[in-house]
Amino acid sequence: MKLNKLKIGKIETSGNLLLAPMADVTNLAFRLLCRQNGADITYTEMISADALLNRNRKALLKGLSSPADRPFGIQLVGSSPEKLREAAIFIEDEYKPELIDVNMGCPAKRITGTGCGSALLNSKTAVYEIISEMTAVLKTPVTAKIRILEREEKTLEIARLIERAGASALTVHGRKAKQMYSGSSDLAAIRAVKRELSIPVIANGDIRDEESAEATLDFTGCDGLMIGRAAIGNPFIFKRIKHYLETGEKLEVNxxxxxxxxxxxxxxxxxxxxxxxxxxxxxxxxxxxxxxxxxxxxxxxxxxxxxxxxxxxxxxxxxxxx
The missing domain is CATH 1.10.1200 (Non-ribosomal Peptide Synthetase Peptidyl Carrier Protein; Chain A)
Structure with missing residues (x-):
């Protein structure tokens, strides 16, 4: 059995399958559907810290949850440590999620062009300040999601900074930002991060079926799997993977x-x-x-x-x- 419990901060789940935050995809209804199919933790689509602080209606709706959607995380995107801290305080008070995540991995130009997402990885100071500013004032565990960098040592340096700043877990997408979603996820790079840190590390990228899920867990030794694009229009993937990891057998389904x-x-x-x-x-x-x-x-x-x-x-x- 490869389906293990996952503990992030004080949050403990019976399994280790997470739904990735995805823009225009992971609304409350979709999160609930994935949860019904076996997702153990779900994340909202990324929410702009600036939009939240301006009480933008669309941004406020993205944080909507329900008792059936637990435990869940809210992902914030921004570049200012102060604004991210204030937005996180608002989220903690207003929505009371189990986790608050910082987007440090989105490669889209509309995000990186404003210094957010994967662009943050170019500044060790910004990475450390953002996480430390949030963990200093929040009771809610803070997590981060990153992409790998050109050199492994630079990726490990960023990962160590995130842990040192007080993050409770780290998700690593095994592609560089410039790859967008082309090529393959680098499992060796994810494994290197897992071996470097003491906090839980979640593997993300190219987890699309039972075999890739098992192979990713086996090779990286990660504490959990985050499934993104493969779940779009296909939330049943969580049930398939969970069943396979628990039994070693595939579900027969139409x-x-x-x-x-x-x-x-x-x-x-x-x-x-x-x-x-x-x-x-x-x-x-x-x-x-x-x-x-x-x-x-x-x-x-x-x-x-x-x-x-x-x-x-x-x-x-x-x-x-x-």
Missing amino acids: RQAQQLEDLKTYVALLEEYNLCSSTNVRMHAHWFTKGLHGSRQIREKINNLKDGKALIELIGNYSQPK
């Missing part, structure tokens, strides 16, 4: 029927939490129907729908050929 069922549940959750108006339902529906028989036709119908209830009705009347 993938297309499961996709439809997950889509119906997802839209129902959006309706339940009044998130349809703030979520690109069509975009998510397209992800969920990828690979389905007649997917082009069903996507055309989805594009003409006005609300979530109409989408549920359409999906309810749609069945895959045997």
Whole structure:
């Protein structure tokens, strides 16, 4: 059995599978669906510290949670230690998450262009100040998510600084920022970080099925796995991986029927939490129907729908050929 408990600060979970924070993806409804499928910890999509401090409505909605969405983390993005600290204090008081994460890995130009995300890794001073400013004032455990750097020693130096500043865990995406999502995740680089630190290290990147999950855990020795793009439109991946890590056997499932069922549940959750108006339902529906028989036709119908209830009705009347 390779599915171990995960302890971050005072938070302890029965498993070690985490849902990555993803922009426009990990809203409350999607997090709940992934949790129903076995995710042990979920993170919100990244929230701008500046937007939170300005009480931007869209930013405030991103932090929305529910009792069923526990334990969960809120990920902050920013470049100012002072603003990140103040935003984190607001988050702790307003949302009471189990974890607060700092985005130090996003490679998107709109993020790095403002000195945020992976751009922070260019300044050891900024990395240390941001984490230490937050851990000095928060009761909530602080985590960080980074990408690897050009030289291994520089990656290890950043990782050591994050631990020394008081972070309770570190997630490492095994690609350099310039790679974006091309090429392969460097498991050796992640393993080097794990061997260097005493806090939990979470592996991220290229975990897309049962075999890659097992191989990543075995090779890196990491304390947990963070699954990102492979979960988009496919939250059932958590159930598949968890079952495999627990039993060594693969789940037999009708993938297309499961996709439809997950889509119906997802839209129902959006309706339940009044998130349809703030979520690109069509975009998510397209992800969920990828690979389905007649997917082009069903996507055309989805594009003409006005609300979530109409989408549920359409999906309810749609069945895959045997």
